[in-house]
Every structure is written in structure tokens, then in C-alpha cells.
Amino acid sequence: MAEARLKVYRGDSGGGQYVEYKVPVEAGMVILDAIHYIQGAYAPDLAVRWNCKAAKCGSCSGEVNGKPSLMCKTRLDDFDLSEPIEVRPIKTFPVVKDLVTDVSWNYEINKRIVPFTPTNTNTDEWKIYQDDVDRVQEFRKCIECFLCQNVCHVLRNHDKKDLDDPKHLFAGPRFMVRIASLEMHPMDGANRVPFTKNEAGIGYCNITKCCTEVCPEDIHITDNAIIPMKERVVDEFYDPVLMIWRKMTGKK
Amino acid sequence: MAMIDTRYETHEHDVIVVGAGGAGIRAAIEAAEQGLRVALVCKSLLGKAHTVMAEGGIAAAMGNVDPADNWQVHFMDTMKGGKFLNNWRMAQIHAQEAPDRIRELELWGAVFDRTPDGKILQRPFGGHTYRRLCHVGDRTGLEIIRTLQDKAVHTPNIDVFMECTISHLIKNGDEVTAAFGYWRETGKFVLFKAKAVVLATGGIGKAFKVTSNSWEYTGDGHVLAYDVGADLIDMEFVQFHPTGMVWPPGVAGLLVTEAVRGEGGILTNSKGERFMEKYDPARMELSTRDIVAKSIYTEVKEGRGSPHGGVFLDVSHRGADYVKRRLPSMYHQFKELADVDITTGPMEVGPTTHYVMGGVKVDPETAQSTVPGLFAAGEVAGGMHGANRLGGNSLSDLLVFGRRAGMGAATYAKGVASIPAVDEAAVQRAIAEMVEPFERKGENPYTIHQELQMMMQANVGIVRIDADLRKAIEQLKRIQERAKTTSISGSVTYNPGWHLAKDLKTMATISEAVARCALQRTESRGGHTRLDYAEYDPYWSTVNSIVRKNADGSMEVTTAPLPVMPEELKKLFEEEKR
Numbered sequence A: 001m002a003e004a005r006l007k008v009y010r011g012d013s014g015g016g017q018y019v020e021y022k023v024p025v026e027a028g029m030v031i032l033d034a035i036h037y038i039q040g041a042y043a044p045d046l047a048v049r050w051n052c053k054a055a056k057c058g059s060c061s062g063e064v065n066g067k068p069s070l071m072c073k074t075r076l077d078d079f080d081l082s083e084p085i086e087v088r089p090i091k092t093f094p095v096v097k098d099l100v101t102d103v104s105w106n107y108e109i110n111k112r113i114v115p116f117t118p119t120n121t122n123t124d125e126w127k128i129y130q131d132d133v134d135r136v137q138e139f140r141k142c143i144e145c146f147l148c149q150n151v152c153h154v155l156r157n158h159d160k161k162d163l164d165d166p167k168h169l170f171a172g173p174r175f176m177v178r179i180a181s182l183e184m185h186p187m188d189g190a191n192r193v194p195f196t197k198n199e200a201g202i203g204y205c206n207i208t209k210c211c212t213e214v215c216p217e218d219i220h221i222t223d224n225a226i227i228p229m230k231e232r233v234v235d236e237f238y239d240p241v242l243m244i245w246r247k248m249t250g251k252k
Numbered sequence B: 001m002a003m004i005d006t007r008y009e010t011h012e013h014d015v016i017v018v019g020a021g022g023a024g025i026r027a028a029i030e031a032a033e034q035g036l037r038v039a040l041v042c043k044s045l046l047g048k049a050h051t052v053m054a055e056g057g058i059a060a061a062m063g064n065v066d067p068a069d070n071w072q073v074h075f076m077d078t079m080k081g082g083k084f085l086n087n088w089r090m091a092q093i094h095a096q097e098a099p100d101r102i103r104e105l106e107l108w109g110a111v112f113d114r115t116p117d118g119k120i121l122q123r124p125f126g127g128h129t130y131r132r133l134c135h136v137g138d139r140t141g142l143e144i145i146r147t148l149q150d151k152a153v154h155t156p157n158i159d160v161f162m163e164c165t166i167s168h169l170i171k172n173g174d175e176v177t178a179a180f181g182y183w184r185e186t187g188k189f190v191l192f193k194a195k196a197v198v199l200a201t202g203g204i205g206k207a208f209k210v211t212s213n214s215w216e217y218t219g220d221g222h223v224l225a226y227d228v229g230a231d232l233i234d235m236e237f238v239q240f241h242p243t244g245m246v247w248p249p250g251v252a253g254l255l256v257t258e259a260v261r262g263e264g265g266i267l268t269n270s271k272g273e274r275f276m277e278k279y280d281p282a283r284m285e286l287s288t289r290d291i292v293a294k295s296i297y298t299e300v301k302e303g304r305g306s307p308h309g310g311v312f313l314d315v316s317h318r319g320a321d322y323v324k325r326r327l328p329s330m331y332h333q334f335k336e337l338a339d340v341d342i343t344t345g346p347m348e349v350g351p352t353t354h355y356v357m358g359g360v361k362v363d364p365e366t367a368q369s370t371v372p373g374l375f376a377a378g379e380v381a382g383g384m385h386g387a388n389r390l391g392g393n394s395l396s397d398l399l400v401f402g403r404r405a406g407m408g409a410a411t412y413a414k415g416v417a418s419i420p421a422v423d424e425a426a427v428q429r430a431i432a433e434m435v436e437p438f439e440r441k442g443e444n445p446y447t448i449h450q451e452l453q454m455m456m457q458a459n460v461g462i463v464r465i466d467a468d469l470r471k472a473i474e475q476l477k478r479i480q481e482r483a484k485t486t487s488i489s490g491s492v493t494y495n496p497g498w499h500l501a502k503d504l505k506t507m508a509t510i511s512e513a514v515a516r517c518a519l520q521r522t523e524s525r526g527g528h529t530r531l532d533y534a535e536y537d538p539y540w541s542t543v544n545s546i547v548r549k550n551a552d553g554s555m556e557v558t559t560a561p562l563p564v565m566p567e568e569l570k571k572l573f574e575e576e577k578r
């Protein structure tokens, strides 16, 4: 039987190192299967998150040979098995242990976004056509794997995650998607544009599209969510007509 | 040996909800909206519970596509699907309240697929007379859990504790007054004191080898309730979903949603025969799950299976665009994990352990268990689905009875003047039990778990006989003893081996309940098939199975008469016959 070698990051907040394990390869095996094999055969305490094993829950994010991936969707036969495969936790969030990271920051951000605010609370009167919600449904496919958060350089390299200082905070692509899904909902009446500019820090995004490339749900994060939101920010804050109107009416 | 901190932190709330799937979150929202302080505790991250994996849809007689639909028909379908072992009142409440729960989800931001005239679209599913399942492609569960999650985090008075596992319930006298557990991240112990406790922990599938369920489905809530003296009912009824993936080995058991058949998928054997013509010519592929699963089992057993021991399921005749739009995650699942393009050819499928109909016995109105102050909703609760659950009836069950459990717990908690005292000796016993695996030398829990799964699959699986069930009960005794002697290496921080050491005991207990109930019920009905008693038995149509813990710790299995259906509901079935 073919054999793979996995170099798995073992460590915690204090640091760690890679440990190599040999895993017998079965047809169709994915990285998460290999990790489970290692737990059963060598290292019962190897920490990893998973739930669905079907790319539906977004728990098993990691970096496989440096590539941000869902471990349950990454097949061993995509790799050259004569070389060891390196498996490490996502980088943008602090390591708890081994492949598990502390992603609680994301949950804090979500709390700050004004939730869905319907303009009419009698749903029997709603008429929503499929065309009206195709885009919103694209955004709602998000499984919160946080791979986009992981690769975005604003968070990964510049660490704009200061929850106490909006000047140094970028909510990240996942929450641009979330905001856009609410803003584009045909029955929503709230305005999250000032928040998007001032608190979610959309200005930090310079449209590199790295987030879109890694999204396992193929959400067009940059083109469909971020750019339209940037346009709304421009319209609302920098549009001269709107600006005069605001001055005249005293409205923000 | 690892140094373990045996101190614990304490939290006080009016209501603690254990489990943050659809049922748990809905319960928490309800209790909080009644003005109570709620702790919502779950062992994964928020939003990752099993509910996220639900695919096909949520059943509710909205009548958007088939205006003739109404609660009475939904009620009758549910009772028929459950082979009349359901608690009739739960089935009635469920059918009546499901449409309101859907409207409420929309109001909280859920975006379902639409009809051409701008309403929520509904699709057909097995056992449902009308097109009844509201859905979002094949990711309905994600839509529901995300909606509930966002509602909950913006509802005041709900404190969320995630990656926190409850290992013990603690009683004071007759009442449950606290839940004890640990943070997975740090291994630190934690005590939640409360006036009422809601269990919403989901199912037991991890006791079987081939399953669509995740690591979370170890029967925690079932056994937490059993251990404090609550009755469980109908534990022999485990649903083997007819269509799981069979190949490659790593994904064996992964669910292939019933929506594939709902969207016109056809089942064939190795001879190319559409075999459902033999077993249920009227409903064909959209027969109930128990019947389709047994049909597939029979085809394979009689040598007409596919190369990897399943049968073929083909939806490619609907055309590539249609399939990709209606079943996007199935398309990706097969493409990426099995190298199969379902828009051009068939998939191979076979039965997989999917859902447990049995669970904590509850009062239909309040969701209270037989122990005061302890409530249960969702998959962990029993009664609603009888001997077999219809597809789509779980998601609606979660919302309807999650809400009722939240209300029931809130009402109960309001009647309790202050947070009751906690029995410190019981807390110390819980701590000692948790620490033990670090202190002794013994077996690896993974090894025993694998044996348990193989054993359950072989002896208590889709078809059962007396001798196998007795063998299973014997072997379970030994597994239970071994589970008390496992040992663990490493530290308490995020240590899956340690978690499994506890889960293993839980699974061994719930497995015994399944095996004993299966032995007791000498007939075949719904999810429970006995080769030695292949037919319905009139006696067994009048009783539910009951599981209870004796004072000496042994398991007692008995029966209780079914609640009697009122005349006006009985009449519905008689009128239909005429």
C-alpha cells in the first residue's frame, strides 16, 4: 500500500515544531482522514477541528504545503507522495494547539454588524423574486471557514485586528460579504454604509483578490461584495450632490 | 502524568441550553425573549453544529406550490411515516406550528429559494403528499443555523459558551440544578448553575461505523438525561438513510441528500432495473426512508449491487444546468471527493446511519422530560417521529419544539425563586471521573471506539436478529468495562483523546439502550427491522419502548402504552380511507 508522510505542526501558543508521521494511503483519502489516522495510531492528543467532513461547516481550515485549504476537501492524491506534505494551522489567528486556532475575533466582529432589519414585518406581504436574491444567496453560501480572513494581507501581515481602535481595524473579507448580504437584501431597511467605512475599515482593502481565490464556496468576494460596498461608501460620503443635501438637511 | 487543575469556575443563569444546533439556539432565543438570562453552551464553534449540514429542506404546510396542502395532511403524513408510533400531539403541534416558524426565519433574515410569483419555493420529498420542503438549494441547514445564530448573538441576555463540553448534570434532590463540563481549549472545568436546563445535543450516529454524522454525535444529551433518571423512549428506532456515499472509503457514509430523488433521481441495480418498482410502485424513489433503505439493502444482498456495494442513483437526465443549480453541493461533493460527475452519470449509494428517532421522553406542550427542570428538544428528544422520520421533518421539529422547550424552561425557571444550591460532592465526583484517564495506564480509547462501531454496525444495524442482539449486549458489557480503564497522554488543552475517553462511555451506554430496545421489540416497523420477526405485530403498535436507569445503575427496558389519539384526529384517517 502506498504511504504518505505528513509533517504536522505540533505546538501551542508558546511555540512548536513539525512532527513527521507515516500514513497508509487509501483511495480517495483526504488530509483530514490522514490526520484522523495519526490521532488513532500515534497521537490521540493531536488537536484538529472538524464536523461535516464534506466542506459544509468550515471547521477544518488549515494550510497544506502552504496553501490555505479545507482539510476535508484536499486529497492526498493531489500531492507528490515522495515528498512529505506539510500541514499547519491558518496563520492569521493565534494557535491554541496544533492545527486549532483561536478564531473568536471573528465572532466579535459579527456582533458589531447591525442585523437584518426588515422594512415590513408581515412576511405574507413580501414578494421576493429569485432574481432579487441570487446575489444575496451567493453571499449566504459562506461557511465561515475564515480562509479569506487568513490570506488577506491587511489581517495577515498588517494585523489590523484592534477591536478597541477603529483606525487599526479591518473587519476582513468574510464580514464585507456579510455586510453586503444584508445591504443587498431587498427587505432590509438599515444603513450599514457609515459602519462599513468608519468601523469596518473597508478603505484598507486594496482589491488584491487573494480572498476570492481561496474561497471554497466560490463567492466572488471582491467583485460582488467589496467593490459594490466601496461604491456605496463613495456615493454616500464623497458624492457632491449628496454632500450638499446633507449640509442642507443636517442629516448624516 | 499531566498536572491537572481541579478547580472550577462557576456561572449562574436562569436557563442553560446545552447544544447550539437549530433546537438549542431556538430555545435560547425564546427563553431570552421571555426576559431570562440564558447560557448557550456547545462543544463545537457556534454555527458548526449538525444543523449546518442539513441539505434538502424544511417541511411546513405553507401551500405555496400546492395550495391543497394543510396541517392535517402534514400531520397524517408524519404519523404514517412514523408507523403510528409517534406521539400524536407532538405530530399535531409540529404540523400546525411549522409554517409560523418558517415565516419567523424569513423575518430574521433567511433567504429561501423563490417561486415564480415571489413566495418561498417548496420541493417534494419522500412520504410528503405535497411539495412541502422549503429549501435553499441543497444547503438549507446552513441558511437556518446562520439565521438563528445571528438572531441569537443580537438578542440581549444570551451568553454563548462555545467549545465547552457538558459532561455531567448535577441534581439537588429531584431537580436538575447544574451542568458541569470543561472548556475544550484549556481543559479547565466549569459549572453552570441554573433554574432549568434544556438539552439540545443531537444524535448518536458515532456509535456506528458507517454514518453521516460528525464526531459530536455521541449521544451526550441522551445519556446525561438517562443518568439523572429521565426516561428515554423508542431507542430501537435508528434511521438508516438510504443514500450515503459508498466510495471512496474515506467518505463512505457521507450523506447524499434525498433532494436528489426529490429532483427526479432514479435508483437502479447492476442489471439496470429500476428496482423500486418492486418494493413501492406507487411512490417509487420517493417512498419513505425505511422502505428505500431496506430495498437497497436487499438488492445488494441478493447480488445486484454496484461495484462498491451500493446501487446506482442517477439524476443526470435533468441536464447539467438544472443539477448544478438545484444540487450544487452534491455536484461538488462527488466531483471533488469521488471523481464522479453527477451531471453526466450515476452516483453509487448505500444506506448510512443518519438519525435517531428515539430520545428523551418529553411532554408535547412544554418539552419537559420526566425529571423536573430538565427539558429536551431536537434530535435528542423522542416521540415526534415514531418509528421513522420523514425527510425535512427534523429541521421543522427543531424550530417548533426548540421554541416550546425555551418557553417551557422559562416558565419553569420563573417559578423558582433563586438559583438552587449545588451538591458539591457530586461536582467532585465528576471532576474525579474526568481526571482519571490521565492517572492510569490502560487502552487507547480510539481502539475501543473502532471496535464499538464495528460491533454496532454488524449486530444492531439495518437488519437485526435475536442472537446478534444478545451478542451485542454481552459485548457492550465488556466494552463498558474497558471504557472505564482507558488512558490518555498529553495535556488537558484541546485533547481529542481525552474527550473521546468520556464520549466512549456515553456511546457504550446509549448503544446498550438501542440494543436492548431492539431485542425487546419482536416485530419489524420503520427503522427497526428484525429478520426473525419480519412483520408488524398488532401488540407492538400499541406501545412505546421505555429505557430507565435503575437505582443500582443497571438499565431497565420496558414499555408504556401509546397516548390515545382523540377522535377528531382519528377521523382524518378514516375519512381518507373512504
Ligand SMILES: Cc1cc2nc3c(=O)[nH]c(=O)nc-3n(C[C@H](O)[C@H](O)[C@H](O)COP(=O)(O)OP(=O)(O)OC[C@H]3O[C@@H](n4cnc5c(N)ncnc54)[C@H](O)[C@@H]3O)c2cc1C
Pocket: B018, B019, B020, B021, B022, B023, B024, B041, B042, B043, B044, B049, B050, B051, B052, B053, B054, B055, B056, B057, B058, B059, B140, B141, B164, B165, B166, B167, B200, B201, B202, B203, B212, B213, B216, B220, B221, B255, B354, B355, B377, B378, B379, B380, B391, B392, B393, B394, B395, B396, B398
Ligand atoms: C448530512 C445531514 C443532512 C441532513 N439533512 C436534513 C434535511 O434536509 N432536512 C431535515 O429536516 N433534517 C436533515 N438532517 C437532520 C437534521 O439536520 C438534524 O437532525 C438536526 O440538525 C439536529 O439538530 P439539533 O438542534 O437537534 O442538534 P445539532 O444541530 O446536532 O446540534 C447539537 C448541538 O449540541 C452540542 N452538544 C452536543 N453534545 C454536547 C455536550 N456534551 N456539551 C455541550 N454541547 C454539546 C453540539 O456542539 C451542537 O451545538 C440532516 C442530517 C445530516 C447529518
Ligand code: SF4
Pocket: A151, A152, A153, A154, A172, A173, A204, A205, A206, A207, A208, A209, A210, A211, A212, A222, A226
Ligand atoms: S481583496 Fe481586499 S479583502 Fe480581499 S484579500 Fe485583498 S485586501 Fe483583503
Ligand code: SF4
Pocket: A058, A141, A142, A143, A144, A145, A146, A147, A148, A149, A173, A174, A177, A211, A214, A215, A216, A217, A218, A219, A221
Ligand atoms: S467568504 Fe468564503 S473564504 Fe471567506 S469565510 Fe466565507 S466561505 Fe470561507
Ligand code: FES
Pocket: A049, A050, A051, A052, A053, A054, A055, A056, A057, A058, A059, A060, A061, A070, A071, A072, A073
Ligand atoms: S469538516 Fe466541515 S468543512 Fe471540513
